[in-house]
Amino acid sequence: MFKSMKKLTERLELRSIESILTLFIGSCLLALSGLTVFILWYSSASVLVVCSLLVLLICPFALLCWYVRSALLNPFYRFSAVLEAIRHEDYSLRANPKFNQGAVKLLADEITAMSLELQSRKSQYDQQAVLVLRLIEQLATPIVVLNKAHKLHHANEAFSNWRKQPWQTLRHTNADDLGFTLAENKWQLSDESHIAKWQLRHSQFTMQEQSYQLLVLTNIEQVVYHTEQIAWQKMTRVLSHEINNSLSPIKSLAQTLQDMLKGNDDFANLDPALKVIVERSTGLMQFVNRYANLSKQFDVHIAQCEIAPLLHSVSNLFDYPIEIKCDAPYVLADKVLLEQVLVNLVKNAIEASKSHQPIELNAYGQGKQIVIEIRDSGSGIQNTDNLFVPFYTTKAQGKGIGLNLCRNMIEQQGAKLTLSNREDKAGAIAQCWFNI
Structure with missing residues (x-):
């Protein structure tokens, strides 16, 4: 009998519990109806009596069977909804079955425990991910995080300075458009000018169950x-x-x-x-x-220094037209050393300028840095590679020491000195970069 039922089940392709319950209920109703009709027919009951008994017996039994079927299947539907929510990282949904005991209650408790455990782990992963991203933001070297589609997911302020635009505006930009190419499982810089100045290192890591590429740029210079x-x-x-x-x-x-x-x-x-x-x-x-x-190691005293009075103090030392524009109130620096550096740089700018054209002395904020710059209108820098080479000078009476001494003073304050040619017209720019 069991073998015949198994063959019948396989023939009907009953692959779900719903179909099995429906077949069972249908078989019970059919058997009960047949048994009732046979008994009544055997007892010579009238057709009206047969129909009345069938209605009175079969309908309540059918409703009872349907209720039992719903009571058995509803917990599975609820468990399915809860598991789907967990799959989408929503841990707020609970099964809450009507059964307070037994296998269904045990299964509901296990799913709830699993949901709470996964929620706790997700919270820990999220905290670790936030910590990693914040750590990346604090580093001074350009760092890029690419998602599995090789699109920009996150970066830091140093990368924004490297690209000369906020990285947030480049979010979801392809790596190729950012200047990174993947060849033979190795990331490379596509710009030849960047290859000469920057070294690219990369690694892969997993965060929030997603795979990411970490690209770190190191300034070779x-x-x-x-x-x-x-x-x-x-x-x-x-x-x-x-x-x-x-x-x-x-x-x-x-x-x-x-x-x-x-x-x-x-x-x-x-x-x-x-x-x-x-x-x-x-x-x-x-x-x-x-x-x-x-x-020489100087005795450096870093303190909050007002920029505008400092720029005017330096300007008053020279009988030369100097235009001052100050858009930053303070800078963290050693006032004495900074003033000496500015005096040397302004002196160089005056010597390089022609036709008594004004020197521009500016201060402004850029990202998380304060920039103090001196602009002249001379012929510019002819050989930028030898700027900080000791003893190298383009002046007839120069010693090739001043710029190196200025850079030493600036770097001992935790800042950076850069010199470059102007892009708007002929001349040079000396910039002192201080962290806020």
Whole structure:
């Protein structure tokens, strides 16, 4: 019998509990109806009695069967809705079945426990994701987060400065349009000018069950600069020591000879030569001592400094037209060192300017930084690669020390000094970048 029922079920393709319950209820109703008709017919009951009994027996039984069917299936529909909500990360829905005991109640409790556990894990993942994104925003190097479709998901302020526009306006932009290409599972920069200055590193990570690509740009120029700076500092210490050790006795001997030959007319012609030796020794020693300041560690006192009075104070030191525009009230810097840097940069700008054209001295905010810049109207920078090379200068009487000393003073305040040519017209721009 069971085998015949199984064959019948397979023949009818009963693949759901609904169809099985419907078949069971239909079979019960059919069996009850047949049994009732047979009994009444056997007892010679009239047709009216048969119909009345069928209605009185079959209808309540059919309603009871339908209620049982609904009571059995409704918990599954509720569980399905709850699981669908969980799949969409909505953990607020609960099954709340009518059965307070038994297998259905146990299943409902397990689903509720699973929902609470997943909600707790999602909360932890969300907190970790927010922490990661906030950490990325605080880093000074450009960082990009791409989603699985290789579109911009998140970035930081440094990337906005690199692209010269807010990264929020570039959200969901393709990586190719941002200047990144994927070749042989390796991300590369598509712009040749960027390849020469930036190194691209990448890694893959998972956040909120989604796969992301993390691209980090490293400024090669800064690494090279710091390496060169260490090398120049070492060379400075060696040169200063050796030159001073050699010049000091030469200068001393020349001064001693001058004193010994005073009043002796026979050696009067040697006095000018000895004087030259003393003067050149003194000058060379001063030059070496000045160059040693390039690597000097200053006593820096960072404080909130008003910018407008500082710019006017620097301007008053020069008898030259200087236009001041200040759109930033304060800057965190060492006032003494900053003033010295501005004096040197304004002096350079005046020397580079032509026809007594005004110097522009500006201050403004850009993102999370304050920029103080000096603009001149000269011929611009001819060789930007050698700007900060010690001893390199384009001035006839220059020593090639001033810009290096300015950069040393600025960097010890946690800021950055950049020099570039103007884009609007001929001339150069010196910019001091301070973090807010």
